[in-house]
Amino acid sequence: MTVDRLAGCVADVGAWMNSRLRLNSSETKVMWLGHKNQIDKINIRSVPVLCWTVSIVNRARDLGVVIDSRLMMSDQVTALCRAGYYLLRQLRPVAVSLPEKCAKTLV
Numbered sequence: 001m002t003v004d005r006l007a008g009c010v011a012d013v014g015a016w017m018n019s020r021l022r023l024n025s026s027e028t029k030v031m032w033l034g035h036k037n038q039i040d041k042i043n044i045r046s047v048p049v050l051c052w053t054v055s056i057v058n059r060a061r062d063l064g065v066v067i068d069s070r071l072m073m074s075d076q077v078t079a080l081c082r083a084g085y086y087l088l089r090q091l092r093p094v095a096v097s098l099p100e101k102c103a104k105t106l107v
Contacts, residue, residue: 006030007048014050029060031069039069 030047032039046053059068059075066075088107095103 003044003047010049028054029057030054031057031060031067033069033071036070 028049030049032042044056046055048054057069059066061067066079068075091106095106098106
């Protein structure tokens with residue numbers, strides 16, 4: 001079965017990494033990628049990974065990029081907009097004390 005092969009591959013990677021790095025069980029995520037109709041057909045909700053069981057997630061963050069199971073970039077765009085608006089709100093108190101030209105450059 002595919003899940004058993006995946007578990008075997010992760011076990012091999014874990015054994016290889018054992019001398020270099022450690023897999024963090026709390027940070028390890030499994031996500032099915034594909035079209036919504038394909039993903040809905042999968043009824044596996046957890047995967048054995050080394051000594052623990054990892055549940056399936058619909059979205060994950062890797063190197064700051066939000067990836068969702070359907071590879072729609074809407075979650076990433078939402079996260080970027082949220083971060084941008086947050087930073088703009090943080091600039092408001094500083095921009096008030098600057099000359100207009102400097103405030104425009106800052107923003």
